[in-house]
Amino acid sequence: MTDTAYKPKLSRLFRLQWEEAQSKYVLLYPEGMVQLNQSAAEILKRCDGQRDVVTIVSDLEQAFSMTGLANDINEFLDIARERGWIV
Amino acid sequence: MSEQTRIESVRPPLWLLAELTYRCPLHCVFCYNPLDYAANRNELNTAQWIDVMRQARRLGAAQLGFSGGEPLMRDDLEELIGEGHELGYYTNLITSGVGLTEARLARMKELGLDHIQLSFQDSTKEMNDFLSSTKTFDLKSHVAKLIKQYDYPMVLNVVLHRHNLDHVGRIIDMAVAMDVEYLELANTQYYGWAQVNRVHLVPTREQLQRAEAAVNEYRVKLGNKMRILFVVPDYFEERPKACMNGWGAVFLAIAPDGSALPCHAAKTLPELEFPNVATHNLHDIWYNSDAFNRYRGDSWMKEPCRTCPDKQKDFGGCRCQAYALTGAAENADPVCGKSPHHGELQTIVLQAQAARMGQTQEQPILFRNNANSVRFRDTKVEVL
Numbered sequence: 001m002t003d004t005a006y007k008p009k010l011s012r013l014f015r016l017q018w019e020e021a022q023s024k025y026v027l028l029y030p031e032g033m034v035q036l037n038q039s040a041a042e043i044l045k046r047c048d049g050q051r052d053v054v055t056i057v058s059d060l061e062q063a064f065s066m067t068g069l070a071n072d073i074n075e076f077l078d079i080a081r082e083r084g085w086i087v
Numbered sequence: 088m089s090e091q092t093r094i095e096s097v098r099p100p101l102w103l104l105a106e107l108t109y110r111c112p113l114h115c116v117f118c119y120n121p122l123d124y125a126a127n128r129n130e131l132n133t134a135q136w137i138d139v140m141r142q143a144r145r146l147g148a149a150q151l152g153f154s155g156g157e158p159l160m161r162d163d164l165e166e167l168i169g170e171g172h173e174l175g176y177y178t179n180l181i182t183s184g185v186g187l188t189e190a191r192l193a194r195m196k197e198l199g200l201d202h203i204q205l206s207f208q209d210s211t212k213e214m215n216d217f218l219s220s221t222k223t224f225d226l227k228s229h230v231a232k233l234i235k236q237y238d239y240p241m242v243l244n245v246v247l248h249r250h251n252l253d254h255v256g257r258i259i260d261m262a263v264a265m266d267v268e269y270l271e272l273a274n275t276q277y278y279g280w281a282q283v284n285r286v287h288l289v290p291t292r293e294q295l296q297r298a299e300a301a302v303n304e305y306r307v308k309l310g311n312k313m314r315i316l317f318v319v320p321d322y323f324e325e326r327p328k329a330c331m332n333g334w335g336a337v338f339l340a341i342a343p344d345g346s347a348l349p350c351h352a353a354k355t356l357p358e359l360e361f362p363n364v365a366t367h368n369l370h371d372i373w374y375n376s377d378a379f380n381r382y383r384g385d386s387w388m389k390e391p392c393r394t395c396p397d398k399q400k401d402f403g404g405c406r407c408q409a410y411a412l413t414g415a416a417e418n419a420d421p422v423c424g425k426s427p428h429h430g431e432l433q434t435i436v437l438q439a440q441a442a443r444m445g446q447t448q449e450q451p452i453l454f455r456n457n458a459n460s461v462r463f464r465d466t467k468v469e470v471l
Contacts, residue, residue, distance in 0.1 A: 015201070033150060
Protein backbone atom coordinates (compact mmCIF):
# COMPACT_ATOMS: atom_id res chain seq x y z
CA MET A 1 0.00 0.00 0.00
CA THR A 2 1.85 3.04 -1.25
CA ASP A 3 -0.82 5.71 -1.05
CA THR A 4 0.04 7.67 2.12
CA ALA A 5 -3.16 9.75 1.93
CA TYR A 6 -5.30 6.58 2.09
CA LYS A 7 -7.68 6.65 5.03
CA PRO A 8 -9.28 3.21 5.30
CA LYS A 9 -12.91 3.05 6.29
CA LEU A 10 -15.14 0.14 7.14
CA SER A 11 -17.42 -0.66 4.17
CA ARG A 12 -21.10 0.12 4.65
CA LEU A 13 -21.81 -3.55 4.06
CA PHE A 14 -20.03 -4.56 7.27
CA ARG A 15 -20.74 -3.92 10.92
CA LEU A 16 -18.05 -4.40 13.55
CA GLN A 17 -19.47 -5.60 16.83
CA TRP A 18 -18.37 -7.22 20.11
CA GLU A 19 -20.11 -10.54 20.71
CA GLU A 20 -20.19 -11.53 24.35
CA ALA A 21 -21.14 -15.18 23.69
CA GLN A 22 -18.13 -15.63 21.42
CA SER A 23 -15.82 -13.36 23.46
CA LYS A 24 -14.66 -11.73 20.26
CA TYR A 25 -15.32 -9.02 17.73
CA VAL A 26 -17.16 -10.02 14.59
CA LEU A 27 -17.93 -8.42 11.25
CA LEU A 28 -21.58 -8.80 10.36
CA TYR A 29 -22.78 -8.51 6.78
CA PRO A 30 -25.79 -9.72 4.75
CA GLU A 31 -26.39 -13.27 5.98
CA GLY A 32 -22.82 -13.74 7.13
CA MET A 33 -20.27 -13.24 9.87
CA VAL A 34 -16.49 -13.04 10.13
CA GLN A 35 -14.98 -13.88 13.52
CA LEU A 36 -11.98 -11.65 14.17
CA ASN A 37 -8.86 -12.21 16.23
CA GLN A 38 -7.79 -9.44 18.58
CA SER A 39 -5.29 -7.74 16.30
CA ALA A 40 -7.64 -7.72 13.31
CA ALA A 41 -10.34 -6.18 15.49
CA GLU A 42 -8.00 -3.53 16.88
CA ILE A 43 -6.94 -2.50 13.37
CA LEU A 44 -10.52 -2.44 12.02
CA LYS A 45 -11.72 -0.35 14.98
CA ARG A 46 -9.37 2.35 13.77
CA CYS A 47 -10.51 2.24 10.14
CA ASP A 48 -12.84 5.18 10.56
CA GLY A 49 -12.04 7.16 7.41
CA GLN A 50 -10.35 9.79 9.59
CA ARG A 51 -6.97 8.20 10.24
CA ASP A 52 -4.39 7.46 7.60
CA VAL A 53 -2.33 4.28 7.74
CA VAL A 54 0.65 5.94 9.47
CA THR A 55 -1.64 7.19 12.23
CA ILE A 56 -3.25 3.76 12.61
CA VAL A 57 0.19 2.17 12.97
CA SER A 58 1.39 4.66 15.56
CA ASP A 59 -1.91 4.41 17.46
CA LEU A 60 -1.56 0.66 17.73
CA GLU A 61 2.14 0.73 18.60
CA GLN A 62 1.33 3.11 21.40
CA ALA A 63 -1.73 1.24 22.63
CA PHE A 64 0.14 -2.06 22.84
CA SER A 65 3.62 -0.69 23.70
CA MET A 66 5.16 -2.33 20.65
CA THR A 67 7.22 -1.24 17.65
CA GLY A 68 7.64 -2.46 14.09
CA LEU A 69 3.96 -3.24 13.45
CA ALA A 70 3.75 -1.43 10.09
CA ASN A 71 4.34 -4.49 7.91
CA ASP A 72 1.81 -6.66 9.67
CA ILE A 73 -0.79 -3.92 9.64
CA ASN A 74 -0.28 -3.16 5.96
CA GLU A 75 -0.55 -6.82 5.15
CA PHE A 76 -3.84 -7.08 7.01
CA LEU A 77 -5.22 -3.92 5.38
CA ASP A 78 -4.44 -5.38 1.96
CA ILE A 79 -6.43 -8.51 2.79
CA ALA A 80 -9.26 -6.49 4.31
CA ARG A 81 -9.46 -4.33 1.20
CA GLU A 82 -9.41 -7.34 -1.08
CA ARG A 83 -12.28 -8.91 0.85
CA GLY A 84 -14.24 -5.68 0.69
CA TRP A 85 -14.27 -5.11 4.47
CA ILE A 86 -12.71 -1.69 4.09
CA VAL A 87 -12.77 0.85 1.30
CA MET B 88 -20.61 -38.49 26.65
CA SER B 89 -21.64 -37.13 30.04
CA GLU B 90 -24.12 -34.25 30.17
CA GLN B 91 -21.40 -31.82 31.26
CA THR B 92 -18.91 -32.53 28.48
CA ARG B 93 -21.71 -32.48 25.95
CA ILE B 94 -22.78 -28.95 26.96
CA GLU B 95 -19.19 -27.74 26.98
CA SER B 96 -18.54 -29.05 23.48
CA VAL B 97 -21.72 -27.55 22.03
CA ARG B 98 -21.18 -24.01 20.83
CA PRO B 99 -23.93 -21.39 20.90
CA PRO B 100 -26.18 -20.71 17.91
CA LEU B 101 -25.08 -17.82 15.70
CA TRP B 102 -28.05 -17.71 13.32
CA LEU B 103 -31.71 -17.35 14.17
CA LEU B 104 -34.05 -17.84 11.24
CA ALA B 105 -37.57 -16.71 12.08
CA GLU B 106 -39.96 -18.31 9.60
CA LEU B 107 -42.81 -16.01 10.52
CA THR B 108 -45.51 -17.57 8.36
CA TYR B 109 -46.12 -20.13 5.64
CA ARG B 110 -48.59 -17.77 3.97
CA CYS B 111 -47.20 -16.60 0.64
CA PRO B 112 -48.62 -14.83 -2.41
CA LEU B 113 -46.27 -16.83 -4.67
CA HIS B 114 -46.62 -20.48 -5.67
CA CYS B 115 -43.05 -21.40 -6.59
CA VAL B 116 -42.51 -24.90 -7.85
CA PHE B 117 -39.17 -25.21 -6.00
CA CYS B 118 -40.27 -23.92 -2.58
CA TYR B 119 -38.58 -25.76 0.30
CA ASN B 120 -41.53 -25.30 2.68
CA PRO B 121 -43.20 -28.53 3.85
CA LEU B 122 -45.68 -30.03 1.38
CA ASP B 123 -48.39 -30.13 4.02
CA TYR B 124 -47.81 -26.56 5.26
CA ALA B 125 -51.54 -25.84 4.86
CA ALA B 126 -52.32 -28.41 7.55
CA ASN B 127 -50.73 -26.25 10.22
CA ARG B 128 -51.78 -22.63 10.19
CA ASN B 129 -50.74 -21.88 13.76
CA GLU B 130 -48.40 -18.91 14.02
CA LEU B 131 -46.59 -17.56 17.04
CA ASN B 132 -47.90 -14.16 18.10
CA THR B 133 -45.84 -10.98 18.35
CA ALA B 134 -44.97 -11.39 22.02
CA GLN B 135 -43.85 -14.99 21.45
CA TRP B 136 -41.58 -13.99 18.57
CA ILE B 137 -40.05 -11.21 20.63
CA ASP B 138 -39.43 -13.66 23.46
CA VAL B 139 -37.72 -16.07 21.03
CA MET B 140 -35.52 -13.28 19.67
CA ARG B 141 -34.47 -12.24 23.18
CA GLN B 142 -33.67 -15.78 24.25
CA ALA B 143 -31.68 -16.53 21.09
CA ARG B 144 -29.71 -13.29 21.42
CA ARG B 145 -28.82 -14.22 25.01
CA LEU B 146 -27.60 -17.60 23.79
CA GLY B 147 -25.34 -15.88 21.25
CA ALA B 148 -27.20 -15.54 17.94
CA ALA B 149 -26.04 -12.45 16.05
CA GLN B 150 -27.70 -12.92 12.66
CA LEU B 151 -31.47 -12.72 12.47
CA GLY B 152 -33.37 -13.62 9.31
CA PHE B 153 -37.07 -12.92 8.78
CA SER B 154 -38.38 -15.43 6.29
CA GLY B 155 -41.37 -17.65 5.55
CA GLY B 156 -43.49 -17.98 3.42
CA GLU B 157 -43.60 -14.30 2.81
CA PRO B 158 -42.72 -12.40 6.02
CA LEU B 159 -44.46 -9.26 4.72
CA MET B 160 -47.76 -11.09 5.26
CA ARG B 161 -47.28 -10.36 8.98
CA ASP B 162 -48.50 -6.93 10.07
CA ASP B 163 -46.10 -6.99 13.01
CA LEU B 164 -42.98 -7.42 10.86
CA GLU B 165 -41.89 -3.82 11.50
CA GLU B 166 -42.24 -4.27 15.24
CA LEU B 167 -40.14 -7.42 15.13
CA ILE B 168 -37.47 -5.72 13.01
CA GLY B 169 -37.29 -2.86 15.51
CA GLU B 170 -36.93 -5.27 18.42
CA GLY B 171 -34.27 -7.28 16.56
CA HIS B 172 -32.26 -4.14 15.90
CA GLU B 173 -32.52 -3.03 19.54
CA LEU B 174 -31.24 -6.42 20.66
CA GLY B 175 -28.10 -5.97 18.55
CA TYR B 176 -28.85 -8.44 15.78
CA TYR B 177 -27.85 -7.93 12.17
CA THR B 178 -31.33 -8.05 10.66
CA ASN B 179 -32.08 -9.64 7.28
CA LEU B 180 -35.40 -9.57 5.45
CA ILE B 181 -35.78 -12.46 3.01
CA THR B 182 -38.65 -11.60 0.71
CA SER B 183 -40.37 -12.04 -2.64
CA GLY B 184 -40.95 -8.28 -2.61
CA VAL B 185 -44.72 -8.71 -2.90
CA GLY B 186 -46.22 -6.29 -0.38
CA LEU B 187 -43.05 -4.23 0.06
CA THR B 188 -44.51 -0.77 -0.37
CA GLU B 189 -42.43 2.39 -0.17
CA ALA B 190 -44.05 3.27 3.16
CA ARG B 191 -43.08 -0.07 4.72
CA LEU B 192 -39.58 0.12 3.25
CA ALA B 193 -39.03 3.60 4.73
CA ARG B 194 -40.36 2.54 8.14
CA MET B 195 -38.12 -0.53 8.22
CA LYS B 196 -35.12 1.65 7.45
CA GLU B 197 -35.95 3.90 10.41
CA LEU B 198 -36.30 0.85 12.63
CA GLY B 199 -32.84 -0.40 11.69
CA LEU B 200 -33.34 -3.15 9.10
CA ASP B 201 -29.82 -3.93 7.86
CA HIS B 202 -30.33 -5.84 4.62
CA ILE B 203 -32.90 -7.14 2.15
CA GLN B 204 -32.68 -10.31 0.11
CA LEU B 205 -35.05 -10.11 -2.84
CA SER B 206 -35.92 -13.18 -4.89
CA PHE B 207 -36.47 -13.28 -8.62
CA GLN B 208 -37.33 -16.45 -10.51
CA ASP B 209 -35.67 -15.44 -13.76
CA SER B 210 -34.44 -12.52 -15.85
CA THR B 211 -37.46 -12.84 -18.12
CA LYS B 212 -40.97 -11.84 -17.25
CA GLU B 213 -42.45 -14.96 -18.85
CA MET B 214 -40.36 -17.46 -16.88
CA ASN B 215 -40.51 -15.48 -13.62
CA ASP B 216 -44.28 -15.33 -13.80
CA PHE B 217 -44.68 -18.95 -14.89
CA LEU B 218 -42.47 -20.43 -12.14
CA SER B 219 -44.10 -18.44 -9.37
CA SER B 220 -47.56 -18.83 -10.93
CA THR B 221 -48.13 -15.08 -10.48
CA LYS B 222 -47.68 -11.89 -12.44
CA THR B 223 -44.95 -10.39 -10.30
CA PHE B 224 -41.98 -9.59 -12.53
CA ASP B 225 -42.78 -5.90 -13.00
CA LEU B 226 -43.64 -5.50 -9.34
CA LYS B 227 -40.36 -7.11 -8.27
CA SER B 228 -38.44 -4.84 -10.63
CA HIS B 229 -40.10 -1.82 -9.05
CA VAL B 230 -39.31 -3.09 -5.55
CA ALA B 231 -35.65 -3.63 -6.50
CA LYS B 232 -35.41 0.05 -7.46
CA LEU B 233 -37.01 1.14 -4.21
CA ILE B 234 -34.64 -1.00 -2.14
CA LYS B 235 -31.65 0.75 -3.71
CA GLN B 236 -33.33 4.13 -3.43
CA TYR B 237 -33.47 3.59 0.32
CA ASP B 238 -29.82 2.57 0.30
CA TYR B 239 -30.20 -0.95 1.66
CA PRO B 240 -27.45 -3.47 0.96
CA MET B 241 -29.19 -5.96 -1.27
CA VAL B 242 -28.83 -9.61 -2.18
CA LEU B 243 -30.61 -10.75 -5.30
CA ASN B 244 -31.52 -14.41 -5.02
CA VAL B 245 -32.37 -16.54 -8.03
CA VAL B 246 -33.02 -20.27 -7.73
CA LEU B 247 -31.52 -22.08 -10.72
CA HIS B 248 -32.79 -25.17 -12.56
CA ARG B 249 -33.31 -26.51 -16.04
CA HIS B 250 -35.61 -23.67 -17.13
CA ASN B 251 -33.34 -20.74 -16.34
CA LEU B 252 -29.75 -22.05 -16.16
CA ASP B 253 -29.20 -21.00 -19.76
CA HIS B 254 -30.17 -17.43 -18.78
CA VAL B 255 -27.40 -17.04 -16.21
CA GLY B 256 -25.59 -14.35 -18.21
CA ARG B 257 -28.77 -12.30 -18.51
CA ILE B 258 -29.55 -12.83 -14.84
CA ILE B 259 -26.12 -11.45 -13.93
CA ASP B 260 -26.67 -8.50 -16.26
CA MET B 261 -29.97 -7.83 -14.53
CA ALA B 262 -28.25 -7.90 -11.12
CA VAL B 263 -25.61 -5.45 -12.35
CA ALA B 264 -28.31 -3.12 -13.68
CA MET B 265 -30.04 -3.28 -10.28
CA ASP B 266 -26.74 -2.37 -8.60
CA VAL B 267 -27.00 -5.19 -6.05
CA GLU B 268 -24.03 -5.99 -3.80
CA TYR B 269 -24.48 -9.76 -3.85
CA LEU B 270 -26.04 -12.14 -6.32
CA GLU B 271 -26.94 -15.55 -4.99
CA LEU B 272 -27.37 -18.09 -7.77
CA ALA B 273 -28.80 -21.00 -5.88
CA ASN B 274 -29.02 -24.24 -7.80
CA THR B 275 -32.17 -25.98 -6.66
CA GLN B 276 -31.88 -28.17 -3.60
CA TYR B 277 -34.47 -30.91 -3.75
CA TYR B 278 -36.54 -30.52 -0.60
CA GLY B 279 -40.26 -29.88 -0.16
CA TRP B 280 -41.95 -28.80 -3.39
CA ALA B 281 -38.70 -28.96 -5.34
CA GLN B 282 -38.46 -32.64 -4.53
CA VAL B 283 -41.94 -33.43 -5.92
CA ASN B 284 -41.15 -31.38 -9.01
CA ARG B 285 -37.64 -32.75 -9.38
CA VAL B 286 -38.22 -34.35 -12.76
CA HIS B 287 -39.11 -30.89 -14.13
CA LEU B 288 -36.17 -29.09 -12.55
CA VAL B 289 -33.04 -31.23 -12.83
CA PRO B 290 -30.76 -29.71 -15.48
CA THR B 291 -28.26 -31.43 -17.73
CA ARG B 292 -24.59 -31.57 -16.83
CA GLU B 293 -23.84 -29.53 -19.97
CA GLN B 294 -26.22 -26.77 -18.87
CA LEU B 295 -24.47 -26.61 -15.52
CA GLN B 296 -21.02 -26.50 -17.04
CA ARG B 297 -22.01 -23.66 -19.37
CA ALA B 298 -23.59 -21.72 -16.51
CA GLU B 299 -20.57 -22.17 -14.27
CA ALA B 300 -18.24 -21.01 -17.03
CA ALA B 301 -20.39 -17.92 -17.58
CA VAL B 302 -20.37 -17.16 -13.84
CA ASN B 303 -16.58 -17.42 -13.71
CA GLU B 304 -16.19 -15.07 -16.67
CA TYR B 305 -18.42 -12.48 -15.01
CA ARG B 306 -16.57 -12.86 -11.70
CA VAL B 307 -13.33 -11.86 -13.38
CA LYS B 308 -15.02 -8.98 -15.18
CA LEU B 309 -16.89 -7.63 -12.14
CA GLY B 310 -14.20 -8.07 -9.48
CA ASN B 311 -15.26 -6.56 -6.15
CA LYS B 312 -18.18 -4.62 -7.59
CA MET B 313 -20.60 -7.44 -7.09
CA ARG B 314 -20.04 -10.79 -5.38
CA ILE B 315 -21.61 -13.82 -7.00
CA LEU B 316 -22.36 -16.84 -4.86
CA PHE B 317 -22.97 -20.00 -6.85
CA VAL B 318 -24.66 -22.62 -4.68
CA VAL B 319 -23.51 -25.92 -6.14
CA PRO B 320 -26.06 -28.35 -7.53
CA ASP B 321 -25.26 -31.22 -5.25
CA TYR B 322 -26.78 -34.04 -7.30
CA PHE B 323 -23.86 -33.46 -9.68
CA GLU B 324 -21.14 -33.42 -7.01
CA GLU B 325 -18.88 -36.12 -5.64
CA ARG B 326 -18.55 -34.71 -2.13
CA PRO B 327 -21.50 -33.71 0.06
CA LYS B 328 -22.11 -30.18 1.30
CA ALA B 329 -21.32 -29.38 4.94
CA CYS B 330 -25.03 -28.97 5.51
CA MET B 331 -25.85 -26.20 8.04
CA ASN B 332 -22.16 -26.28 9.04
CA GLY B 333 -23.14 -29.33 11.03
CA TRP B 334 -26.37 -30.31 12.77
CA GLY B 335 -27.09 -28.06 15.75
CA ALA B 336 -23.76 -26.26 15.26
CA VAL B 337 -24.64 -22.65 14.39
CA PHE B 338 -28.12 -22.58 12.87
CA LEU B 339 -31.47 -22.38 14.62
CA ALA B 340 -34.71 -22.07 12.65
CA ILE B 341 -38.10 -21.47 14.22
CA ALA B 342 -41.07 -22.60 12.11
CA PRO B 343 -44.25 -20.47 12.05
CA ASP B 344 -45.89 -22.65 14.73
CA GLY B 345 -42.87 -22.36 17.05
CA SER B 346 -41.16 -25.67 16.32
CA ALA B 347 -37.40 -25.32 16.77
CA LEU B 348 -35.46 -26.89 13.89
CA PRO B 349 -31.74 -27.47 13.23
CA CYS B 350 -32.45 -26.88 9.51
CA HIS B 351 -35.41 -25.67 7.43
CA ALA B 352 -36.15 -29.13 6.06
CA ALA B 353 -35.78 -31.04 9.34
CA LYS B 354 -39.50 -31.70 9.70
CA THR B 355 -39.21 -34.22 6.88
CA LEU B 356 -37.40 -36.53 9.33
CA PRO B 357 -40.25 -38.58 10.82
CA GLU B 358 -38.37 -40.05 13.78
CA LEU B 359 -37.55 -36.73 15.38
CA GLU B 360 -39.82 -34.75 17.62
CA PHE B 361 -39.04 -31.06 17.49
CA PRO B 362 -39.51 -29.05 20.68
CA ASN B 363 -41.73 -25.98 20.52
CA VAL B 364 -40.66 -22.59 21.87
CA ALA B 365 -44.14 -22.12 23.32
CA THR B 366 -43.48 -24.90 25.83
CA HIS B 367 -39.66 -25.13 26.13
CA ASN B 368 -37.00 -22.50 26.68
CA LEU B 369 -34.45 -22.07 23.92
CA HIS B 370 -31.44 -22.85 26.10
CA ASP B 371 -32.92 -26.20 26.92
CA ILE B 372 -33.88 -26.81 23.28
CA TRP B 373 -30.42 -25.95 21.93
CA TYR B 374 -28.32 -27.79 24.52
CA ASN B 375 -30.48 -30.61 25.85
CA SER B 376 -33.16 -31.64 23.36
CA ASP B 377 -32.87 -34.98 21.64
CA ALA B 378 -33.67 -33.38 18.27
CA PHE B 379 -30.71 -30.99 18.43
CA ASN B 380 -28.30 -33.54 19.90
CA ARG B 381 -29.21 -36.43 17.61
CA TYR B 382 -26.69 -35.71 14.84
CA ARG B 383 -24.13 -33.65 16.71
CA GLY B 384 -20.56 -34.90 16.85
CA ASP B 385 -19.85 -38.20 15.07
CA SER B 386 -21.03 -40.97 17.39
CA TRP B 387 -24.23 -41.38 15.31
CA MET B 388 -22.30 -41.98 12.10
CA LYS B 389 -22.19 -45.26 10.20
CA GLU B 390 -19.74 -46.29 7.52
CA PRO B 391 -18.49 -44.84 5.24
CA CYS B 392 -18.66 -41.66 7.38
CA ARG B 393 -17.40 -43.10 10.67
CA THR B 394 -13.85 -43.67 9.44
CA CYS B 395 -13.81 -40.96 6.76
CA PRO B 396 -10.98 -38.40 7.06
CA ASP B 397 -13.41 -35.68 5.90
CA LYS B 398 -16.05 -36.30 8.56
CA GLN B 399 -15.19 -33.11 10.45
CA LYS B 400 -15.29 -31.17 7.21
CA ASP B 401 -18.61 -32.18 5.69
CA PHE B 402 -20.29 -33.93 8.67
CA GLY B 403 -21.56 -36.65 6.33
CA GLY B 404 -23.59 -34.11 4.32
CA CYS B 405 -27.30 -33.51 4.72
CA ARG B 406 -29.45 -35.67 7.01
CA CYS B 407 -32.69 -34.76 5.25
CA GLN B 408 -31.24 -35.70 1.88
CA ALA B 409 -29.86 -38.96 3.29
CA TYR B 410 -33.34 -39.77 4.60
CA ALA B 411 -35.16 -38.73 1.43
CA LEU B 412 -32.91 -40.77 -0.86
CA THR B 413 -31.88 -43.76 1.26
CA GLY B 414 -34.60 -44.02 3.89
CA ALA B 415 -32.21 -43.51 6.82
CA ALA B 416 -31.01 -40.12 8.04
CA GLU B 417 -27.83 -41.55 9.59
CA ASN B 418 -26.62 -42.88 6.27
CA ALA B 419 -24.04 -40.89 4.35
CA ASP B 420 -25.60 -38.25 2.12
CA PRO B 421 -25.71 -40.09 -1.25
CA VAL B 422 -24.15 -37.06 -2.92
CA CYS B 423 -20.91 -38.48 -1.53
CA GLY B 424 -19.05 -40.71 -4.00
CA LYS B 425 -18.34 -43.10 -1.12
CA SER B 426 -22.05 -43.72 -0.48
CA PRO B 427 -23.33 -47.07 -1.82
CA HIS B 428 -26.41 -45.11 -3.01
CA HIS B 429 -24.42 -42.58 -5.03
CA GLY B 430 -25.22 -44.28 -8.35
CA GLU B 431 -28.94 -43.69 -7.78
CA LEU B 432 -28.42 -39.96 -8.16
CA GLN B 433 -27.12 -40.55 -11.64
CA THR B 434 -30.27 -42.55 -12.37
CA ILE B 435 -32.45 -39.66 -11.16
CA VAL B 436 -30.57 -37.24 -13.40
CA LEU B 437 -30.95 -39.57 -16.38
CA GLN B 438 -34.65 -40.13 -15.69
CA ALA B 439 -35.23 -36.39 -15.63
CA GLN B 440 -33.48 -36.09 -18.94
CA ALA B 441 -35.49 -38.94 -20.43
CA ALA B 442 -38.70 -37.26 -19.28
CA ARG B 443 -37.55 -34.06 -20.90
CA MET B 444 -37.00 -35.84 -24.20
CA GLY B 445 -40.54 -37.17 -23.98
CA GLN B 446 -39.36 -40.76 -23.54
CA THR B 447 -41.35 -41.35 -20.38
CA GLN B 448 -44.72 -40.19 -19.22
CA GLU B 449 -44.39 -36.91 -17.40
CA GLN B 450 -46.18 -36.07 -14.16
CA PRO B 451 -47.68 -32.59 -14.06
CA ILE B 452 -45.74 -29.76 -12.46
CA LEU B 453 -47.11 -28.96 -9.04
CA PHE B 454 -47.38 -25.35 -7.89
CA ARG B 455 -47.07 -24.60 -4.19
CA ASN B 456 -50.57 -23.53 -3.25
CA ASN B 457 -53.11 -24.33 -0.57
CA ALA B 458 -55.15 -26.73 -2.70
CA ASN B 459 -52.12 -28.85 -3.58
CA SER B 460 -50.85 -28.67 -0.01
CA VAL B 461 -54.16 -29.93 1.37
CA ARG B 462 -53.90 -32.86 -1.03
CA PHE B 463 -50.61 -33.81 0.58
CA ARG B 464 -52.14 -33.58 4.01
CA ASP B 465 -55.13 -35.70 3.09
CA THR B 466 -53.47 -38.40 1.07
CA LYS B 467 -49.93 -38.48 2.42
CA VAL B 468 -48.68 -38.88 -1.12
CA GLU B 469 -45.51 -40.87 -1.37
CA VAL B 470 -42.98 -38.50 -2.89
CA LEU B 471 -40.39 -40.82 -4.30
